[in-house]
Amino acid sequence: MSFRSGSIGLLRAASSRICTVQCGHTQVFGPTARLYTTRSSLSVPSSRASAGRSGSMTAISLERRHYASKRDNYPPKVSLKNNVVDVEHRGRSLKLSAAYLLDHCRCSKCSHAKTKQRLKTLSEVDPNVFISELTPSSDGITVQWHGQDGHTALFPWRFWARLVEAQSPQISSKILWDNKIASKPPSIDYERLMPSSAGEEEAEKAVLEWISKVDQYGFCFVNGVPATPEATEELINRIGTIRQTHYGGFWDFTADMSLGDLAYSSQQLPAHTDSTYFTDPSGLQIFHLLSHPPPGEGGHTLLVDGFKAALQLEHDQPGMYQTLSTVPVPHHASGNQGLMYRTCRPVLTVTHEEGDESLEMVRWNNEDRGVLVDRDGWDEESTVEVWYEAAREFERILRSRENEYWVKLQPGTVCVIDNWRVLHGRSSFTGSRRMCGAYVGRDDWRSRLWTLQRRFSNTQKDDLWDFGW
Ligand SMILES: [Fe+2]
Ligand SMILES: [Zn+2]
The missing domain is CATH 3.30.2020.30 (NE0471 N-terminal domain-like)
Structure with missing residues (x-):
């Protein structure tokens, strides 16, 4: 790959x-x-x-x-x-x-x-x-x-x-990682990102550095953020427009199951990507733990590099990689009255350019997986069974200790995740845990990245021949 x-x-x-x-x-x-x-x-x-x-x-x-x-x-x-x-x-x-x-x-x-x-x-x-x-x-x-x-x-x-x-072939800027990233996770300081503290020009350069890290690593922390929903929302708006979904735009919640999703519970969540039931899953998942006072415990954050896991699968089991990139899998969101979202797409979205393959997205959400069917006949060698074998292996890689990066986030640290690449999860917790955050669409954050790259590059800014590639 x-x-x-x-x-x-x-x-x-x-x-x-x-x-x-x-x-x-x-x-x-x-x-x-x-x-x-x-x-x-x-x-x-x-x-x-x-x-x-x-x-x-x-x-x-x-x-x-x-x-x-x-x-x-x-x-x-x-x-x-x-x-x-x-x-x-x-x-x-x-x-x-x-x-x-x-x-x-x-x-x-x-x-x-x-x-x-x-x-x-x-x-x-x-x-x-x-x-x-x-x-x-x-x-x-x-x-x-x-x-x-x-x-x-x-x-x-x-x-x-x-x-x-x-x-x-284009040289990839992606840096694959495992749990050793814990010693130096990608991060940037909040003050550098805000025009009010850094000045417009420098803050824009810092935003470029910020989302370039998201592009390279699939996630980036922002340190020193005031632990308020207002500051968090203002920070997210530095990247782009917040995406409206059935959860609303900017969310601010405690675990009360007010919405029909396990994210609003206090139970453990295995590594997953969000909104696998959308044809266009949320691009960035951004969240901020605002408070989790004692005696509350647990609620550690889990991050896993889905691209690194997929690469490992392709290397070790190319047939399984092929299965996960071709067999459509249904996902759904049906926990809310009057809403039913569903898609049927492979776990791995692989694009084909010039006969060469490149991995574009990992969809992995076992909780939201629907009913697998095989329209070509059903026996012990059916596509469904072949898919199970591949999916179990992929899950084994995702859950291997070396690939799991666990971190206990504190109020003041915002986590930005490329939801098309990096899986997130959390351990169970007790007490009252207040979170806020939002999604930003894939096309919106990519647009911000490219326009900033252009702004701070040496290219002629308005050259008609430089657009559309
Ligand atoms: Fe999630
Ligand atoms: Zn002409």
């Missing part, structure tokens, strides 16, 4: 559909020294190309320095033959059709500069369109299509390079 990010499946599909139209027109450009000469020695053939230029000379110089510092060949080598555009870069290559390029044109007719949205339908992109000319410049390559009202547009060098680089 490999952990991957980004989306390249579409590019793959497009690039493998090679245009077979014969036009016998061949042009070859780059990499050549002249692209590092002054702009005056280069020709930019149309006003459209100039309108599509990436920006100032400074920006171009920065881009060159970036690549020059890596000692890579830049720009990519781009050539046209039989209406197919060949791109070579860093030992890799790909072939693009004329229609693919027209579909990806970001000129003002094809793409809205402010909203970054496409402005033409697929039916407006003739699959048999011809490219009449490619013209290199310091900024990139200007493509001119036959017909299409003389459509001409500049595709900057970084577009070609990035397309080729997108073929390479």
